[in-house]
Amino acid sequence: MNGSVLPEDVLRDAPSFTPRPYELADLELLLSGAYTPLTGFLGRADLVSVARTGRLTGGESWPVPVTCEIPGEVASALDPADPARRTLVLTDPEGAPVAAIEVTDVWPTGENRFGIGGPVRRMGDGGHGPFQRLRRTPEEVTALLPPGRVLGVIADRPLHRPQLAQIAHAARTLAAHLLILIPVSGPGPDGLPPEALVRSIFAARDRMPPATVVAVPLLTRGDELRDALLRARVAGAYGVTHVLSTGDSLSGAGLRVLLPRELAYDNRDGQWRWRDDIPPRNRRLAMSPGEIDDLLDRGFPLPEWHTPPAVARELARVRPPRRHRGLVLFFTGLSGSGKSTIARNLADALREAGDRTITLLDGDVVRRELTAGLGFSKSDRDRNVRRIGWVAAEVARHRGVAVACPIAPYDAARKAARQMAVEAGGGFILVHVATPLEVCESRDRKGLYARARAGQLRGMTGIDDPYEVPADAELSVDTTTMSVAEAVDVVLNFLVESGWMEPKLT
Numbered sequence: 138m139n140g141s142v143l144p145e146d147v148l149r150d151a152p153s154f155t156p157r158p159y160e161l162a163d164l165e166l167l168l169s170g171a172y173t174p175l176t177g178f179l180g181r182a183d184l185v186s187v188a189r190t191g192r193l194t195g196g197e198s199w200p201v202p203v204t205c206e207i208p209g210e211v212a213s214a215l216d217p218a219d220p221a222r223r224t225l226v227l228t229d230p231e232g233a234p235v236a237a238i239e240v241t242d243v244w245p246t247g248e249n250r251f252g253i254g255g256p257v258r259r260m261g262d263g264g265h266g267p268f269q270r271l272r273r274t275p276e277e278v279t280a281l282l283p284p285g286r287v288l289g290v291i292a293d294r295p296l297h298r299p300q301l302a303q304i305a306h307a308a309r310t311l312a313a314h315l316l317i318l319i320p321v322s323g324p325g326p327d328g329l330p331p332e333a334l335v336r337s338i339f340a341a342r343d344r345m346p347p348a349t350v351v352a353v354p355l356l357t358r359g360d361e362l363r364d365a366l367l368r369a370r371v372a373g374a375y376g377v378t379h380v381l382s383t384g385d386s387l388s389g390a391g392l393r394v395l396l397p398r399e400l401a402y403d404n405r406d407g408q409w410r411w412r413d414d415i416p417p418r419n420r421r422l423a424m425s426p427g428e429i430d431d432l433l434d435r436g437f438p439l440p441e442w443h444t445p446p447a448v449a450r451e452l453a454r455v456r457p458p459r460r461h462r463g464l465v466l467f468f469t470g471l472s473g474s475g476k477s478t479i480a481r482n483l484a485d486a487l488r489e490a491g492d493r494t495i496t497l498l499d500g501d502v503v504r505r506e507l508t509a510g511l512g513f514s515k516s517d518r519d520r521n522v523r524r525i526g527w528v529a530a531e532v533a534r535h536r537g538v539a540v541a542c543p544i545a546p547y548d549a550a551r552k553a554a555r556q557m558a559v560e561a562g563g564g565f566i567l568v569h570v571a572t573p574l575e576v577c578e579s580r581d582r583k584g585l586y587a588r589a590r591a592g593q594l595r596g597m598t599g600i601d602d603p604y605e606v607p608a609d610a611e612l613s614v615d616t617t618t619m620s621v622a623e624a625v626d627v628v629l630n631f632l633v634e635s636g637w638m639e640p641k642l643t
């Protein structure tokens with residue numbers, strides 16, 4: 138989007154780097170022109186100016202920092218003063234080039250981390266992924282919009298009848314054309330993958346006034362005010378004149394903001410209207426996201442008074458009842474606590490039930506097939522647990538059950554495994570096998586504890602290596618006095634009670 142042309146040999150020799158997901162999302166918006174007037178990642182002077190005054194050094198208002206960070210190894214290959222050494226190729230997670238940045242500014246931001254600023258220029262074929270055709274630029278979209286007001290709706294959740302009624306009402310009141318912006322960088326607030334969100338919005342299209350739909354790689358930064366300002370900025374770039382504030386998100390940045398009244402369902406005539414206009418005995422309030430999730434989890438249809446059937450069908454497809462969803466059962470505990478024994482027996486019980494395919498990621502097999510060559514340093518254990526978590530999440534993505542049983546002594550690595558499973562649309566159940574060290578040590582099936590006590594083995598978990606007791610385990614079992622069958626039953630009962638398994642098994 139900026140006019141500079143880089144010689145091919147500069148690009149060919151330039152180092153490359155994959156930014157983090159939110160930086161890639163910002164990059165996409167910079168390249169599309171949605172962050173106009175920005176043409177690249179901000180340098181130091183602009184960042185200071187934005188933080189102090191809400192304006193760029195050039196005087197234009199701009200609400201948030203738009204930054205890119207690189208590690209020291211990459212920074213050391215760059216020199217903003219040397220035209221042959223100031224280009225960095227930015228790639229997507231698969232390694233495909235997305236853009237080149239001409240780095241005008243490099244500065245330290247933390248331990249071995251550096252900020253870079255400078256204009257960006259698109260490379261490659263402009264990206265890929267589901268619904269790419271909806272990722273239109275502001276220029277393409279504004280050319281299509283009819284003259285007059287444009288009502289912007291940032292649809293980060295599926296649209297049920299109350300939201301659809303609000304949208305219809307606002308569009309009618311303003312006599313505005315409707316522009317739906319769907320954030321598509323990663324899972325939304327309900328955890329839906331972006332393509333499922335897009336499908337659910339399209340399923341509601343015949344319940345909306347004529348609308349233009351655009352997918353934008355907007356990510357939230359966890360700062361409500363800044364997120365709202367940035368969203369409004371992007372909406373403005375797409376030609377929106379009025380924003381409908383949905384849910385609890387604020388809005389602003391120069392656009393008119395409509396704060397819709399809370400609507401309720403009037404069972405006298407099946408209309409949605411302002412809740413205070415309906416006598417209490419005739420009104421039904423809109424369901425909360427939690428209530429909607431709960432119905433989906435249990436496999437109940439979303440009621441027609443609340444959700445158009447086509448939307449309900451899409452949601453039921455992406456969120457089948459828990460008993461049909463992918464699941465990761467993750468056992469953690471000291472060596473000898475009973476993880477493998479319980480996991481193996483549990484996997485057998487699940488196979489007998491036959492509802493879903495079962496993948497047992499047992500310790501010995503994993504360290505032979507998946508993580509051969511890794512040892513027991515913190516970084517090797519983290520890598521081991523991460524690979525297990527990754528494979529388990531893929532199993533869950535395909536609606537199977539993965540049963541894993543590494544020691545997994547570090548909380549952060551377990552949390553990463555949980556996040557991968559959840560982002561793959563699966564469940565994650567952490568079972569802490571909390572058998573005390575004395576008991577594990579007395580079992581000492583492999584003689585490792587004895588060797589550790591004798592000083593012949595270093596870094597044994599529980600002896601001279603840490604085990605971080607989980608505070609987020611769904612279940613805790615202590616096998617000191619429990620039989621294997623009892624331990625397996627505890628887990629099976631939990632699965633049935635929480636809806637992850639058909640009751641027939643018990």
Ligand SMILES: Nc1ncnc2c1ncn2[C@@H]1O[C@H](COP(=O)(O)OS(=O)(=O)O)[C@@H](OP(=O)(O)O)[C@H]1O
Pocket residue numbers: 471472473477500504513517518519521522542543544545546583585595596597598602
């Ligand atoms: N230093 C040290 N600390 C702990 N455990 C050790 C160590 N060296 C070898 N072993 C054997 O390796 C098994 C643990 O491997 P994991 O893959 O489960 O460990 S980790 O999650 O990567 O920490 C573990 O097997 P289990 O007894 O089945 O847990 C041990 O037998």
Ligand SMILES: Nc1ncnc2c1ncn2[C@@H]1O[C@H](COP(=O)(O)OP(=O)(O)O)[C@@H](O)[C@H]1O
Pocket residue numbers: 470471472473474475476477478479542570580582616617619620621622624
């Ligand atoms: N309730 C129980 N659950 C699991 N294992 C038990 C139980 N009671 C006794 N054990 C014994 O404890 C040992 C646990 O070993 P293992 O399952 O390999 O532990 P880990 O995988 O945690 O290292 C086995 O010898 C097993 O027979």
